[in-house]
Amino acid sequence: MNLRFHWMLPKGxxxxxxxxxxxxxxxxxxxxxPAAIPDMEGWVKFARSAEESGIESVLLSFSRYEPDTILIAxxxxxxxxxxxxxxxxxxxxxxxxxxxxxxxxLSGLIGGRVALNVVAGSxxxxxxxxxxxxxxxxxxxxxxxxxxxxxSLWRGDGEVDFEGKYCRIEGGKLNTPFLAPDRNSPEIxxxxxxxxxxxxxxxxxxxxxxxxxxxxxxxxxxxxxxEQGIEVSLRLGIICRPTYEEAVRAGQAMLPDEExxxxxxxxxxxxxxxxxxxxxxxxxxxxxxxxxxWAGLVPYxxxxxxxxxxxxxxxxECFLEYKRIGVTQFIISGWxxxxxxxxxxxxxxxxxxxxxx
Amino acid sequence: MLPKSGEVAIGVxxxxxxxARYRIESTCRSSPAARPEMDGWVYFAQxxxxxxxxxxxxxxxxxxxxxxxxxxxxxxxxxxxxxxxxxxxxxxxxxxxxxxxxxLSGLIDGRIDLNIVAGSxxxxxxxxxxxxxxxxxxxxxxxxxxxxxAFxxxxxxxxxxxxxxQVERGMLNTPFLAPDRTAPEIxxxxxxxxxxxxxxxxxxxxxxxxxxxxxxxxxxxxxxxxxxxxxLRLGLICRPTREEAVKxxxxxxxxxxxxxxxRLKDDSQMYKEGKAVANDAHxxxxxxWAGLVPHxxxxxxxxxxxxxxxxxAFLAYKQIGVSEFIISGWxxxxxxxxxxxxxxxxxxxxxxxxxxx
Numbered sequence: 001m002n003l004r005f006h007w008m009l010p011k012g013x014x015x016x017x018x019x020x021x022x023x024x025x026x027x028x029x030x031x032x033x034p035a036a037i038p039d040m041e042g043w044v045k046f047a048r049s050a051e052e053s054g055i056e057s058v059l060l061s062f063s064r065y066e067p068d069t070i071l072i073a074x075x076x077x078x079x080x081x082x083x084x085x086x087x088x089x090x091x092x093x094x095x096x097x098x099x100x101x102x103x104x105x106l107s108g109l110i111g112g113r114v115a116l117n118v119v120a121g122s123x124x125x126x127x128x129x130x131x132x133x134x135x136x137x138x139x140x141x142x143x144x145x146x147x148x149x150x151x152s153l154w155r156g157d158g159e160v161d162f163e164g165k166y167c168r169i170e171g172g173k174l175n176t177p178f179l180a181p182d183r184n185s186p187e188i189x190x191x192x193x194x195x196x197x198x199x200x201x202x203x204x205x206x207x208x209x210x211x212x213x214x215x216x217x218x219x220x221x222x223x224x225x226x227e228q229g230i231e232v233s234l235r236l237g238i239i240c241r242p243t244y245e246e247a248v249r250a251g252q253a254m255l256p257d258e259e260x261x262x263x264x265x266x267x268x269x270x271x272x273x274x275x276x277x278x279x280x281x282x283x284x285x286x287x288x289x290x291x292x293x294w295a296g297l298v299p300y301x302x303x304x305x306x307x308x309x310x311x312x313x314x315x316x317e318c319f320l321e322y323k324r325i326g327v328t329q330f331i332i333s334g335w336x337x338x339x340x341x342x343x344x345x346x347x348x349x350x351x352x353x354x355x356x357x
Numbered sequence: 358m359l360p361k362s363g364e365v366a367i368g369v370x371x372x373x374x375x376x377a378r379y380r381i382e383s384t385c386r387s388s389p390a391a392r393p394e395m396d397g398w399v400y401f402a403q404x405x406x407x408x409x410x411x412x413x414x415x416x417x418x419x420x421x422x423x424x425x426x427x428x429x430x431x432x433x434x435x436x437x438x439x440x441x442x443x444x445x446x447x448x449x450x451x452x453x454x455x456x457x458x459x460x461l462s463g464l465i466d467g468r469i470d471l472n473i474v475a476g477s478x479x480x481x482x483x484x485x486x487x488x489x490x491x492x493x494x495x496x497x498x499x500x501x502x503x504x505x506x507a508f509x510x511x512x513x514x515x516x517x518x519x520x521x522x523q524v525e526r527g528m529l530n531t532p533f534l535a536p537d538r539t540a541p542e543i544x545x546x547x548x549x550x551x552x553x554x555x556x557x558x559x560x561x562x563x564x565x566x567x568x569x570x571x572x573x574x575x576x577x578x579x580x581x582x583x584x585x586x587x588x589l590r591l592g593l594i595c596r597p598t599r600e601e602a603v604k605x606x607x608x609x610x611x612x613x614x615x616x617x618x619x620r621l622k623d624d625s626q627m628y629k630e631g632k633a634v635a636n637d638a639h640x641x642x643x644x645x646w647a648g649l650v651p652h653x654x655x656x657x658x659x660x661x662x663x664x665x666x667x668x669x670a671f672l673a674y675k676q677i678g679v680s681e682f683i684i685s686g687w688x689x690x691x692x693x694x695x696x697x698x699x700x701x702x703x704x705x706x707x708x709x710x711x712x713x714x
Binding site: 177 | 384385386388390391392393395419420421422423425426427429430433434447448449450451452453456457459460461463464480483484485486487488512514515522523524525526527528529530531532534
């Protein structure tokens with residue numbers, strides 16, 4: 001099996017932004033940010049480039065600062081033909097039956113090109129704004145029930161009855177099935193670094209999605225998942241330049257000014273996400289996890305900014321090393337949004353494919 | 358009313374009987390109504406734009422695809438037509454709902470309105486995880502819409518503590534985006550006292566099944582006093598002569614006389630009234646016929662006659678203060694084309710005669 005490469009869909013307005021500093025969390029979470037407004041022109045341009053670059057899917061992030069992922073996937077899905085959409089959604093925002101009805105509808109409208117990234121919820125404060133008052137651990141227990149119901153509806157073998165602690169359904173049925181050429185339910189990426197997230201991935205997911213770390217650190221975890229038939233996908237940033245030194249310089253140039261840094265720290269310190277805590281700890285320690293994995297951007301661009309950097313050859317070798325330990329998929333972001341993806345498709349992907357085949 | 362998926366047969370002649378039969382069987386799992394089918398919908402939407410129709414109502418139930426996602430797909434494929442998406446409270450958190458509706462508004466130039474239904478069938482609601490009784494569902498819908506309206510009215514954070522919903526410092530960066538307004542129209546449907554109250558407190562328009570102008574006059578006056586518009590839901594049969602229209606209507610009656618697609622709506626005041634009315638001789642006035650209601654439900658209360666008679670009937674409603682109509686016909690496209698060609702010009706001409714109406 002060839003490695004599967006996905007890319008992060010840029011936020012609204014990001015495709016047109018001139019500097020990486022404009023895309024940091026402080027600015028994109030302001031209510032005046034273009035990230036709040038659907039950006040079909042930028043997205044369609046990006047999505048078509050992704051198709052041309054050999055990218056399989058785009059991940060759509062969910063937050064109160066951005067438009068709804070299911071509807072964006074519907075709109076952009078209609079303007080594309082091959083690209084898949086990994087829709088991030090949190091539990092506790094809607095009834096499982098309604099969620100499945102929306103996802104199934106979407107699948108029928110875009111040729112089944114939809115997968116899910118289920119997040120239990122990363123910020124207690126943000127969840128409360130959505131009417132969800134559970135704490136971190138309980139959110140996972142609910143996600144377990146929620147996805148259990150979703151799977152029952154996707155199996156489509158009669159009416160669904162379920163009585164749990166958080167969800168209750170009686171005689172649940174939907175006539176609209178999940179419609180795809182090759183599946184009758186979406187792939188489910190479960191993200192999170194906590195014990196609970198890993199457990200949820202094993203019981204309800206098709207893949208565990210986590211931040212990139214060094215192959216040595218990841219190897220034991222990856223084999224544990226693979227033994228149980230669950231894939232492992234890594235989330236990472238990428239900086240590819242003709243030489244390693246140029247890549248490192250490009251990374252340093254993305255650090256924001258001091259004022260933004262301070263505000264960013266304040267936001268991040270409030271999160272109850274294990275993923276973010278671990279990523280920040282790595283970043284504090286100078287930021288270099290090995291020669292190619294750098295966490296220096298995490299405090300400013302969020303936990304998913306752990307970055308793989310180097311020359312095309314360096315990067316291809318890194319990806320193949322992850323493949324050897326059992327990782328099967330990657331969800332990548334880069335700066336500039338479009339250019340970095342084009343570089344990847346032109347310079348890195350052919351090297352990976354040549355080695356694989 | 359947007360036809361169900363697969364209902365529009367492009368280029369294939371369809372008898373009204375076939376169309377009616379299609380409707381009745383649409384709740385079967387094997388019905389094409391369960392699977393989103395863009396070609397027929399887009400064709401219908403384009404016909405609707407040509408016929409001078411402002412909006413289509415997109416239904417929500419467990420037998421069909423999700424109306425918000427369908428509106429998104431169809432809205433991207435049209436330019437002028439608006440979408441009234443039906444939704445029920447109790448299916449998702451109000452914050453999530455507003456995020457979806459706002460996202461949709463940004464993707465389709467604000468061409469989205471809402472038809473909020475408290476829920477018409479206890480059984481169906483149980484399948485969605487909702488176990489409240491009829492009256493409690495209205496109390497919850499009240500809270501649901503109060504939270505939604507708070508998001509649409511405020512630029513800041515939303516706090517709400519009710520019996521059914523609690524939101525703490527809720528905020529969404531994505532606003533409702535439309536050229537001429539900052540929130541969608543909210544059509545509240547139902548015939549019960551509770552639905553009337555809900556329309557006053559949280560809606561912009563009350564949606565109910567057609568009755569005679571005489572019967573509707575008092576409630577129309579009440580609504581007007583509260584600044585709420587009235588919209589009537591009806592079926593339409595327009596033919597060159599009244600006799601032909603009546604014959605076309607009678608031809609829609611089921612052969613065995615036993616057909617009843619309304620059993621599931623056990624909990625709806627509208628359906629209870631519909632049955633009572635229909636048993637009472639079926640002719641509510643010279644042109645308003647309830648003969649189909651016992652078999653297909655109250656929304657099949659039908660206005661029938663010649664173009665001139667129908668134009669006069671619509672204008673009589675206008676005189677008592679009704680300002681909008683949501684119409685169905687069988688077959689959908691043919692009846693809509695007749696309406697656009699024969700009836701609407703007569704109405705517009707009469708309306709243009711200043712001061713007469």
